[in-house]
Amino acid sequence: MTKHILILFALATIFSCKNDKKDNGKLNVVTTTTMITDLVKNIGGDFINVQGLMGSGVDPHLYKASEGDVSKLVNADIIFYNGLHLEGKLVEVFEKMGSKTKTPIALAEEIDKATLIGSDYFASNYDPHVWFNITYFKQFANKVTAVLSEKDPKNSVNYIENEKQYLEKLNALQLKIKNTIDTLPKEKRILVTAHDAFNYFGKNYGFEVVGLQGLSTATEAGVQDVQKLAAFIIEKDVKAIFVESSVPKRTIEALQAAVNSKGHKVEIGGTLYSDALGNDGTVEGTYIGMFEYNVNTIVNALK
Structure with a gap:
């Protein structure tokens, strides 16, 4: 101990x-x-x-x-x-x-x-x-x-x-949530985030989920991880990637820069709440509000 x-x-x-x-x-x-x-x-x-x-x-x-x-x-x-x-x-x-x-x-x-x-x-x-x-x-x-x-x-x-x-x-x-996600074509359901917090979400709603840091934020993404994921984003023509509120945004910004340097444009689609809710007193500060906010952010950015 x-x-x-x-x-x-x-x-x-x-x-x-x-x-x-x-x-x-x-x-x-x-x-x-x-x-x-x-x-x-x-x-x-x-x-x-x-x-x-x-x-x-x-x-x-x-x-x-x-x-x-x-x-x-x-x-x-x-x-x-x-x-x-x-x-x-x-x-x-x-x-x-x-x-x-x-x-x-x-x-x-x-x-x-x-x-x-x-x-x-x-x-x-x-x-x-x-x-x-x-x-x-x-x-x-x-x-x-x-x-x-x-x-x-x-x-x-x-x-x-x-x-x-x-x-x-x-x-x-x-x-x-189901009604909102149904508006997003299945081929556009690729969710790229800072770490793999959304696999259960992806399994339920038909998203391919890719996290830069893996499942745990205790592991850090290296240059190879960034380059590999950048190539994936270009190949799949992913329109947006996402920051997470409980993970430093520098890794996703580095990923965006790597993609853009290869002549492919990818936007940061917004900040998702993964391992923690939003501030007390806000809609995102509740589980229900967080889930609805995340889905709206994802769908609007990937459309």
Whole structure:
């Protein structure tokens, strides 16, 4: 175990000795990614206290727990995280917490592994960007509702009702997205982004997805990767490529320059939200708003 983690857990031992009293009698729930935070807020409503560790634009692949994070985690009643090694540098923290205080809940464990996309970039051997399959996100909602209801049975009816309303919104989102994507000819459905966060999206909606950095932002694209992808863009006559909000845009700008230097014009079609939602208080700051924004941006740029 790294020295960083050892220090954090020395602090965690101190924090764990504190009174575990809930604020205002509500469950204290800690979440990792912004997508999970938004989901839990929709299900829990005003009946829980929610603290998200990661904010807008934060890359979960590279995120490290701070002393403040450990305090939140140790004093939480419930911890929800994505799993499949998305939160790579938090895995050791969660494993230690599971053995000492509580078992953090990896929502992706609810998914049938046989349906997942394989990946050699992660210890789980699966692509962890599962929220881009809305059906999987519905399974997340089911699990969150079940856990909240078990921990707080007096409010179970409220959690179940909130889930019902949220699932109706997700059903409407699926229909709206399909109708928008249907306006884009199949031969134009080539999505080039900073890293391969959109494979589940591509699988569902018939896009060929190519990421410059691979599945994890922990790996960096080299000159060969840029040149190879530039040749692909020219061959396929791709009209636009996309920046991601949680990944530095310099790699996509380098790709655009490489394509343009060969006499082929490619536009940067906009910024997509991949590993994190937009700012709080904006449409893109919600899972539903983010998904709809991404689809509109992709379709409008590739038409």
